[in-house]
Amino acid sequence: MSLRARLVLTLGLTLLLLWGLAAAWLMRDLHQQVENTLDQRLAQSARMVAGLMAQLPVEVWEQADRRALSIPPIEGLACQVHSPRGEIMARTHTDMEQILQAREPGHAYREEGGITWRVFTYERGGLTITTADRMDERDLLMRNVLQVAVVPFVVALSGSLLALWLGVVRGLRPLDRLRDALARRHPEALAPVATHGLPLELRPLVETLNGLLARIQQTVVREQRFTNDAAHELRTPLTAIKTHLQVASRVDGEAARRSLAHAEEGVARLSRTLDQLLMLARVEGRLHFEDGEASRAADVVDLALRDASASDRQRFSLPEAWPDVILAVPRELAITALRNLMDNALRHAPEESPVEVSVRLDPVGQRLTYGVRDHGPGVDDAELDQLSRRFWRASHRQGSGLGLAIVAAIAERFGGELAFSRPEGGGLEAWLTLPLMPSSTGSAGPVREGAPPGANDNEERDG
Amino acid sequence: MHVLLIEDDALVASGIQAGLTVYDFVVDHVATLAEARSAMEAVTSDVVILDRGLPDGDGLALLEAWRRAGVDTPVLILTARDAVSDRIEGLHVGADDYLVKPFDLDELVARLQALLRRAAGRSQALIEHGPLSLDPVSREVSVAGRPVNLSRRELVLLEAFLQAPRSILSASQLKDSLYGLNEEVESNALNVHIHHLRRKLGSGVIETLRGLGYRLGPPVAVAPPHRRGAERP
Numbered sequence: 001m002s003l004r005a006r007l008v009l010t011l012g013l014t015l016l017l018l019w020g021l022a023a024a025w026l027m028r029d030l031h032q033q034v035e036n037t038l039d040q041r042l043a044q045s046a047r048m049v050a051g052l053m054a055q056l057p058v059e060v061w062e063q064a065d066r067r068a069l070s071i072p073p074i075e076g077l078a079c080q081v082h083s084p085r086g087e088i089m090a091r092t093h094t095d096m097e098q099i100l101q102a103r104e105p106g107h108a109y110r111e112e113g114g115i116t117w118r119v120f121t122y123e124r125g126g127l128t129i130t131t132a133d134r135m136d137e138r139d140l141l142m143r144n145v146l147q148v149a150v151v152p153f154v155v156a157l158s159g160s161l162l163a164l165w166l167g168v169v170r171g172l173r174p175l176d177r178l179r180d181a182l183a184r185r186h187p188e189a190l191a192p193v194a195t196h197g198l199p200l201e202l203r204p205l206v207e208t209l210n211g212l213l214a215r216i217q218q219t220v221v222r223e224q225r226f227t228n229d230a231a232h233e234l235r236t237p238l239t240a241i242k243t244h245l246q247v248a249s250r251v252d253g254e255a256a257r258r259s260l261a262h263a264e265e266g267v268a269r270l271s272r273t274l275d276q277l278l279m280l281a282r283v284e285g286r287l288h289f290e291d292g293e294a295s296r297a298a299d300v301v302d303l304a305l306r307d308a309s310a311s312d313r314q315r316f317s318l319p320e321a322w323p324d325v326i327l328a329v330p331r332e333l334a335i336t337a338l339r340n341l342m343d344n345a346l347r348h349a350p351e352e353s354p355v356e357v358s359v360r361l362d363p364v365g366q367r368l369t370y371g372v373r374d375h376g377p378g379v380d381d382a383e384l385d386q387l388s389r390r391f392w393r394a395s396h397r398q399g400s401g402l403g404l405a406i407v408a409a410i411a412e413r414f415g416g417e418l419a420f421s422r423p424e425g426g427g428l429e430a431w432l433t434l435p436l437m438p439s440s441t442g443s444a445g446p447v448r449e450g451a452p453p454g455a456n457d458n459e460e461r462d463g
Numbered sequence: 464m465h466v467l468l469i470e471d472d473a474l475v476a477s478g479i480q481a482g483l484t485v486y487d488f489v490v491d492h493v494a495t496l497a498e499a500r501s502a503m504e505a506v507t508s509d510v511v512i513l514d515r516g517l518p519d520g521d522g523l524a525l526l527e528a529w530r531r532a533g534v535d536t537p538v539l540i541l542t543a544r545d546a547v548s549d550r551i552e553g554l555h556v557g558a559d560d561y562l563v564k565p566f567d568l569d570e571l572v573a574r575l576q577a578l579l580r581r582a583a584g585r586s587q588a589l590i591e592h593g594p595l596s597l598d599p600v601s602r603e604v605s606v607a608g609r610p611v612n613l614s615r616r617e618l619v620l621l622e623a624f625l626q627a628p629r630s631i632l633s634a635s636q637l638k639d640s641l642y643g644l645n646e647e648v649e650s651n652a653l654n655v656h657i658h659h660l661r662r663k664l665g666s667g668v669i670e671t672l673r674g675l676g677y678r679l680g681p682p683v684a685v686a687p688p689h690r691r692g693a694e695r696p
Contacts, residue, residue, distance in 0.1 A: 228544065228546070231543060231544075231545070232516065232543040232544065235543035235563075235564045235565055236472050236475060236543055236564065237474070238564070238565045239472075239475050239478070239543070239564035239565035239566065240472065240474035240475045240477075240478050241565075242478075242565045242566075242567075242568075243475065243478030243479055243481075243482055243565075243566075243568055244474075244477075244478040244481070246482060246567070246568040246569075247478060247481040247482045247485060247568065250482070250485045250568075251481070251485060255481065258481075259478070259481055262474060262477055262478060265474060266474050269474070
């Protein structure tokens with residue numbers, strides 16, 4: 001149901017009901033009041049007649065015994081005077097003996113010949129006076145009074161309803177305008193909606209909408225950049241492959257072999273980039289990585305190191321003791337994250353320079369932080385924020401630029417954190433904080449053999 | 464013809480270099496804007512292939528600077544960005560052509576040839592000079608319809624003269640057309656190639672302007688090849 005219809009209906013019905021109740025109340029009171037007033041008039045006329053009769057000499061009373069004084073009748077009003085003995089002394093109507101009979105004093109309704117009368121009986125000084133009013137006369141009067149009261153009432157009510165309708169329609173016009181403005185927009189237009197000229201009540205709504213649009217815009221821009229970057233990253237090795245293959249088909253001997261070798265190099269690079277992209281998509285998607293193996297803090301590092309060459313492994317200095325805790329991160333992903341960090345450190349530091357791995361348990365025992373520190377040239381402050389951006393590289397010639405983005409995505413997915421700092425003495429230190437399993441201080445198990453490696457992203461350097 | 468290739472990806476660059484060499488282009492490869500600037504000062508390139516995303520900036524900035532400085536060498540932009548807006552932007556800044564990666568080697572060669580042709584003010588693919596004609600694509604030279612055998616260097620040298628028929632070409636310009644920056648060149652190599660061309664196509668085909676360089680001779684100076692000209696040099 002539209003807002004306008006609901007408003008009009010609710011307000012209209014309420015208005016009708018209230019006015020109706022007020023009208024009913026008024027009618028009842030009016031009816032009562034008219035009735036009382038007319039009754040009073042009836043009683044007063046009886047008293048007036050009694051007063052007149054009292055001034056008459058007693059002889060007149062005696063005469064009346066026989067002749068029944070007759071007063072010319074008034075339409076709708078009757079009167080009859082009875083002597084103390086019950087004889088009719090005077091009357092306005094001769095045909096109304098029954099109605100005007102003297103009975104108990106006070107007001108009463110009496111009916112005769114289909115006509116109802118309001119009768120008042122009054123006693124004074126032995127005389128009994130009855131006065132009567134025709135009820136249909138009274139009803140006619142009542143109807144006239146009501147007519148006079150009802151017409152302005154109805155006019156006012158209709159006016160109110162009309163004003164209500166107009167008010168609602170006009171009041172909701174900004175909503176219509178807003179709706180039209182939104183409907184007219186290009187489906188991809190994400191520019192903010194103008195708040196100029198909007199009523200106070202609509203402004204917060206439009207501002208919220210604009211906030212949402214801005215966030216969507218940001219997401220779209222980010223996705224677009226990612227798509228563009230991904231296209232670039234995939235096209236470049238593809239170009240190398242294609243060009244070298246075409247060269248290989250146009251030359252012979254050693255030159256052809258060299259081109260084919262280059263093409264293969266391109267294929268290897270393309271497949272690494274694809275693996276990285278798939279890994280990122282898997283981490284960011286909601287796929288399950290659980291392999292049923294507990295990811296112990298120490299095992300993860302050990303397994304991550306397993307893929308490094310023997311000479312690279314020499315460069316790592318590891319903590320002497322490991323806290324015996326289990327990470328609340330699937331083992332494959334924990335290994336991938338650690339390996340990417342270690343690989344990044346190896347790649348960006350001079351050969352032979354050490355890479356220090358540290359581990360720190362937070363005081364409450366809910367999170368574990370790995371530190372991986374290299375002695376390379378490090379990055380400047382501006383670049384510190386860029387490190388985990390996708391496809392960002394410190395130098396242009398290495399890796400896919402996805403390694404640290406994958407680490408960041410893993411941390412984000414499991415409620416961890418990836419941070420970087422520039423330690424004293426140069427280089428770069430990466431801090432990977434991962435949550436722990438509740439009550440993960442289980443018994444120390446041996447390092448498991450033959451653990452499946454994560455994705456093949458260890459060869460990549462990252463940005 | 465000399466091509467300056469500005470491309471940061473070594474693998475792609477080596478592919479283009481190898482591919483263009485097959486088509487007798489002399490290619491010098493640089494990977495950064497800074498290197499490109501010094502290469503542009505060191506050699507006379509006939510055409511430039513420019514990648515956009517370079518480690519030290521956008522290739523378009525370099526192109527813009529060149530165009531402002533009056534450098535009119537044809538530039539072909541080679542990039543993985545394929546959005547229409549990117550292409551338009553590139554062409555607006557002063558690029559002469561635009562090719563999106565991955566491309567076909569033949570298409571790249573054809574576009575480079577077209578750029579060279581337009582730069583020389585020709586509209587036909589075949590380069591003609593009196594009875595002499597050179598097909599830049601099939602790499603065939605003939606005089607009055609009879610094919611002439613030229614070595615690769617001789618052909619490249621002849622092409623350089625034919626592409627600029629009225630210009631005086633200095634020895635260093637001609638060397639740039641023949642050799643890359645990193646090639647060892649013997650001091651009299653250019654003279655040897657010019658001598659061979661004169662022997663095969665008539666002594667007047669290339670004029671020497673002492674102290675200035677060389678120039679293509681008038682069309683009438685081209686002599687029909689005698690029997691010795693048909694021999695392999």
